[in-house]
Amino acid sequence: MAEAWVWATLPLAGLLVSGCTLPARPVLYGQGAEFDGCGATGEARIVGDQRLDLRAAPSARATVIYRISPGEGFWLCDGADGWTGVVVHEGYDGNAGQGPSDDCGAAFIVVLRQPYRGPCLSGWVPTDKVLLIAG
Numbered sequence: 001m002a003e004a005w006v007w008a009t010l011p012l013a014g015l016l017v018s019g020c021t022l023p024a025r026p027v028l029y030g031q032g033a034e035f036d037g038c039g040a041t042g043e044a045r046i047v048g049d050q051r052l053d054l055r056a057a058p059s060a061r062a063t064v065i066y067r068i069s070p071g072e073g074f075w076l077c078d079g080a081d082g083w084t085g086v087v088v089h090e091g092y093d094g095n096a097g098q099g100p101s102d103d104c105g106a107a108f109i110v111v112l113r114q115p116y117r118g119p120c121l122s123g124w125v126p127t128d129k130v131l132l133i134a135g
Contacts, residue, residue, distance in 0.1 A: 022056075022057045022059050022061050022062045022063075023056075023057065024056040024057055024062070024063070025056070025057040025058060025062075025080075025124070026115035026116065026122070027077050027078045027085030027086065027087065027115070027116045027122040027123065027124070028077065028078045028085065028113050028114065028115060028116070029075075029077040029078065029085075029087070029106060029110055029113070029114070029116045030110035030111060030112050030113040030114050031110070031113070032111060033109060033111050034109070035109065036106065036107045036108065036109065036110075037075075037077070037105065037106045037107070037108055037109070037110035037116075038075035038076060038077035038087060038106040038107070039076065039077070040075070040076040040132060040133075040134060041073055041074070041075055041076065041133045041134045042073070042074060042076050042084075042086070042130045042131055042132050042133050043071060043072060043073045043074065043130075043131050043133055044068045044069070044070060044071075044072060044074075044125070044129060044130070044131070045128070045129050045130060045131040046070055046129065047070075048070070049070070050070070051067035051068060051069055051070075052067065052068040052125055052129050053066075053067060053068075053125070054066040054067070054068055054086070054088060054121065054123040054124070054125060055123050055124045055125070056123055056124070057124060058080040058081060058082075058083030058085070058124040059083075059124075060126075062124065065121065065123050066088065066090060066121050066123065068088060068125070072088065073088075073089075073133065074086040074087060074088035074089075075087040075088075075104060075106035075107075076130065076132070077106065077116065077122070079127070080124070082126060082127050082128070083124045083125065083126060083127060084124065084125055084126075084127045084130050085116075085122065085123070085124055086122065086123065086124070086125055086130075087104050087106045087116055087118065087120050087121070087122045088104075088120060088121050088122075088123075089104050089120045089121075090120065090121050104118050104119065104120035105118040105119070105120075106118070106120075
């Protein structure tokens with residue numbers, strides 16, 4: 001009987017180690033009636049022409065949905081075990097250190113904590129790759 005269980009679970013074990021991606025996890029924003037939807041801004045802590053992968057979930061196994069350029073600003077909105085949930089205005093070409101565009105709606109008051117559904121991209125980056133600009 002034990003042999004049948006082992007053989008039945010082998011295909012599942014193969015999926016777990018084959019590099020399959022994780023399901024997307026929404027970035028939450030909203031901090032109460034007196035605060036911006038996202039509490040701080042930052043930019044990628046990367047060197048040279050490297051880009052920072054924006055992922056669909058807080059994991060290196062999650063799908064890459066965008067590559068953040070050096071100096072490209074974003075909103076810091078959420079966090080999970082070494083990952084930061086961000087909102088980024090795709091291709092925003094503002095000055096480095098000036099933060100992201102307000103067009104994303106992340107600077108507006110959002111009373112209830114909820115998934116970000118605004119017009120900009122949202123996703124997850126490793127916290128150690130985030131340079132805090134304003135908070």
